[in-house]
Amino acid sequence: MEVDFRYELQNRILIGEGAMGTLLFINGIDQCYEEFNIQEPGRIERIHSAYVSAGADILQSNTYGANYIKLKRYGLEDKVSKINRRGVEIARKAAGKDAFVFGTIGASRSFRKSDLSIEEIKRSFREQLYSLLMAQPDGLILETYYDLEEIETVLEIARSETEIPIIANVSLHEIGYLQNGVHLSEALSRLEEIGADVVGVNCRLGPHHMIRSLEEVPLPAHAHLAVYPNASLPDFVDGRLVYAAVPEYFESSALELRKQGARIIGGCCGTTPLHIEAMKRAIGTLKPVSKKTVRPRKIEIIEAGNINTTVALANKAKNERTILIELDPPKKLGIEDFMAGADALYEAGADSITLADNSLATPRISNGALGMLIKNKTGNIPLIHLTCRDRNLIGLQSHLMGLDTLGLNEILVVTGDPSKIGDFPGATSVYDLSSFDLISLIKQFNDGLSYSGQPLGRKTNFRIAAAFNPNVRYLGKAVERMEKKIKCGAQSFLTQPVFSENQIEEVYQATKHLETPIFLGIMPLTSSRNAEYLHNEVPGITLSEPVRKAMAAAANDPMKARAEGMAIAKSLAAAAAERFNGLYFITPFLRYDMTAELTKHVRTIDNKRLVEVATHE
Template sequence: MKPELRKAWDHQVLVGDGAMGTFLYQMGFPVGISYEELNLTSPEVIRDVHRRYVEAGTQILETNTFSANYDKLSKYGLESKVEEINRAGVRIAKEVAGPNGYVVGAIGSIRGGKRTNISTSELKQYFEQQITALLTEGVDGILLETFYDVEELYLALSNVRRLSDLPVICQFAVEDLGRTLDGYTMPEAFRLLQQEGADVIGFNCRTGPNGIMGALRTLEGQLSVPVSVYPNAGVADYVDGEYRYGATPEYFGQMALKFADMGARIIGGCCGTTPAHIAEIASALKGYVPQPISYEPVPVQPPVVIHEQLAEDTSVSKTPNIVDLVKQRHTVIVELDPPRDLDIVKFMKGAQALKDAGADALTLADNSLAVTRMSNMALGHLVQAQTGLRPLVHIACRDRNLIGTQSHMMGFDALGIDHVLAVTGDPARFGDLPGSSSVYDLTSFEIIRMIKQLNDGIAFSGQPLKQKAKFVVGAAFNPHGKHLHKAVARLERKIAAGADYIMTQPVYDPELICAMKEATKHLEIPIFVGIMPLASGRNAEYLHNEVPGIQLSDDVRTVWLGSKELRAELWA
């Protein structure tokens, strides 16, 4: 009879399995389908993959349920089959593992490294539904894998512990510097999860053996629990229309021994690994006797700032930022749209005129209404250099993924542009290039938080930076709508995320301005009320009826349009 899983890894290094998703891809199953649905539609395929890994030497099989939660399955119209898919996954794995093998229920991150709008209560519900289904079929343990931040992994672990005392393996997806996406060092993260009841904590995905080795080195002398490692087979390359991974099975065998020497008690593979990789791991570990490890508890400290700012920074102007300036006097910022052409002469003349008129900052939209315009980064730099007027640039979530957004922000920092406004951005399909894609890796709440993270000297990935940014981050506020209190509640969330100041949509109703003041008087950051000149009655009707976020009062429209007869004449 096999020993209980906790006892098994006390005395030996257990061999995990390899990738499921990328292996199915190599077998010809396309990207864009639910691999978890195959538990129901093609169980013989999943059974065959499990069998190959067991024959290669796997002792711990993961169920094919990584993305079998309500949120992920709903993208394929399968949200009603969460329980059915998870339970089928366990049955298939148990059938192949036999009486001597272990089966752990695989549960992946729902956020997947993105700061989505999924609420905490929804996450709890989705995790509980999947965990319950896996436990019902009698798994030997639960594997929580590919989590990017402590918050979500802690939440998932808490749900398991509330439902079961089975062994739980928790795995982060990090790079070699060993920080989570929300800024925790690995000793801090390990200790928090150990306190919540994690039995094994480790790493998988995102990087190959070398990267995970680097993350492990950040824990040297500070292990608080046994460790598991499931590296990718290196970095994926896209060749001739296919994804390929370069790390060989032989290399994985060599690295398995190094991982074992560092205290790993479970070693398997993630993306790009195959039964051949697992066979080399099993061969390398055959007869290996691990040394006892003294697991020393690591006291938790709050996340620390890695690098102190330089005592003197002569590259940045001593002019007070917008937030400080508001405390000294009335402050005016003016929006000037970047041109839709390559000619910037008129734009630059306008910027200079606004500087001469006393504007405190020039705000530049980021392809507003999804209409393609010149880069506000380039124009902001030119405005700053040629006129001395402070640029305040918009950052839209629509056009850039996480990589592009951080790169963009790093560019602003290098150019000395430190005032930004974070906005969601109008959907691309409504602009002048309707065939383009809207990215939306981040919401406006999340992009605010991530930009402020750069001010702490921490990259979006959780890695420390060599210096801190100095961004003053604004947020948009749309007071129009039936329920002003709901808009204010949304605004409070943006402030909690780190917003330093607020800019409203254009407001034309004096009563609404008074209501806004009353509803936001408890907020301690400045709110810039938008005022947009109206060029004509036609312009007024266009803004009121067609532009999102702008509503004109009846009084204002009456002033412009007058009688019905005049209105008909204007639109003739």
């Protein structure tokens, strides 16, 4: 288009394009949409042309996911340049002299932020950016960025590489807030400062919620506002997402969006040429507003969390011996033996019982329910394991709010064994979040914010433990993961069981630079068969050859095998106690008599040392 985009934006409201993927999807296409730029360019051109006929002033190249990271899923990573250049060329052909053509770059991060580092995003973004710029679009549009760090990063790159206009759109889970709790007005102001010509919001929300979000956003000082709402909240019908909003609703909504200062109004998921035509009809020749009344933002004061007078396990382990004992919830109903075991372990000197979350992907009685029973009966707060496997993001947030409500604030975050190794191998392993993401989410809860960025009402008071597996070939890599978890918010670590005194020393040397407490795992063996099963079949556990031989020598005598297993565990516990304040005893098969004996053994050693110190003084 020969006219100047920035000049046009100063004087009138421009209508953006609607959804591309929606029109492809309703025609039965369910594959990489960007591949059609080189496979069936005529189909993409016809969609663009339909939007131009409907009144769109700005077309977006069909390149939203045309980066290395996303195209690799389809084996198209070598076609990044071709797909992007063709995307601009197709849009240009459809636009003619009637519309501007903007190169589209979508976000790479999902809510699993740990899947992609900023460096990976930068590399992928630069390749797509340069490919688009080679085709000489009229501008760039960055859209559907939920993560503010990501869009700030890529916008800085784009602004440093080109002077063409840039539209930078974020996306919201909740009205007015990004997922890290930053208010929309602040986020748009930050993008304006980096150099975006247009800042705005797209996707996820329909017109109603976008209007409400913009009511709290002032007109930018130098940039302009853009709004690309979804057609509505989606419904799920016959296996497909369906958007219900009719074009007439968009017609009236366009007028409200204009009142909020929008200079560009387009459509996102679920919108069609009919929606764009309705908005064009509504706006007509109306001039953009130059002043608006901003609705005062309601500042919600986030109160402190529940007061918990117990000393955090991590803090205690920084200064003195602290013993955690894992006691698996039962696989069957009936908790008499379990509760008797919990009592025995506390009487033996355990500082806390830890409750696994369906360990080995086998369903057990809810550890939250048992944790509450233990708390009510003994007054002690158990440490609740929380896996990423069994709950989606909705379930995780709900579960965490429930645990906070119950006062169960000691949490161990674990990835969780994949469901295929458990009793129901056909069950789905969710893994919406990685362990890094879940640690970060709980830390955000402690700041009083939900995943979506909205205030929770008050801060939680979770103490966050994380898992550390020293049974790996490259211990340094495992320590690097620990350090990354600490940055995410981990306050202590529980290790997989170790079965070698040399390994205990190696772990100590590799981690002694860390101030974060480590609870070293020790697990009594019950038999040679138990030892071989753990060594050969359980992920993350490796037994030393001397231990396996010692247990094999007692294979035919259960009493001897138990005695040998306890002797090994006591020796390992004594060695671990020399290096670590924190010890983590793992009860085998509800044999709490073994971990109770092990706990008494360590407490006896500690008491003897105290007596010796007092005597010498």
